[in-house]
Amino acid sequence: MVDPIIVMKRLTKVLMDGGNGLNIVYAEMLDAMGIDRAHIRPTGSPFHGIVPGKQAMPLGKIDLPITFRDPTNYRTETLTFEVVGLHETYHTILGCPCYAKFMAVRNNTYLKLKMLGLCRVITIGSPFQRAYECEVECYEHATAIVTSIELAAIREEVIEETPDPKRSTESFEPIEGPNLLGSKGILREVAEHALKIRPGSKPVKQLLCRFNEEKRRAIDEEIVKLLAVGFIKEV
Incomplete structure (x- = not known):
């Protein structure tokens, strides 16, 4: 003993x-x-x-x-x-x-x-300073666990679910068959979407916004924390 x-x-x-x-x-x-x-x-x-x-x-x-x-x-x-x-x-x-x-x-x-x-x-x-040091050490340890395990799993899921970049929007095909409310289509007489574009205007493609490595890492860490505590979830 x-x-x-x-x-x-x-x-x-x-x-x-x-x-x-x-x-x-x-x-x-x-x-x-x-x-x-x-x-x-x-x-x-x-x-x-x-x-x-x-x-x-x-x-x-x-x-x-x-x-x-x-x-x-x-x-x-x-x-x-x-x-x-x-x-x-x-x-x-x-x-x-x-x-x-x-x-x-x-x-x-x-x-x-x-x-x-x-x-x-x-x-x-316990001195307040000692309690604070233990709290910081515990937080950093928990964050490291979440980041190393959960972030790896999230990245694998993202890779698996990433759409094929070669797939073009031109391959879209309209749905054929009866366009009834409740099916996969709606009659154009019921609802129709239109883009109000000025005639003769030239389409402009917006530049893709990218984050640097430091910001991407920070975003990943914050997402992992929110997922770990159940504040957000994948739908």
Whole structure:
């Protein structure tokens, strides 16, 4: 059994997520702590939110003793973690089960977490600068995942669906058969489209607008982000 005090010293980057219903630890962190993966119990329940836009299948579950603070005043409880075999910026994510087990109360404004210890209240805090650095690192990591995976998939779909440039509009053929409302055509007596062109005017082809590589890359990244969060979708 790993010393719980040592465990928490190694977990220097912990995300306290009160909206998450799971406690999550990454397999590479277990290896760093010297915990044998043979202790992982199998599980068959996938979950979402770890990989942006994808469902994740954990490697299994494991029970670990977690300790807050130091030997003079501490609180230790055993938590069940979902083990994920992915790379992440955080060492572990402590969710609602952790808050319930420790009966902890948090204050998001001051980045403080309080719980009862052996002899007095334990207060745990994080500097705002440190929290900001972790947030930026996590955002950059998530963006890199989305850009590398989703953008490649989108580009493949775009290539597959790109119309044949050799196809000319001159190959258009009018639909033959009864032009009834509700079929593929409408009687010209019902509706007809006409272009109001000045007689004798010369048609002018507009120049094709192209973006440079930097702008195209930025556009691709923004599209991927919107697709990943479900703000837009392909129709």
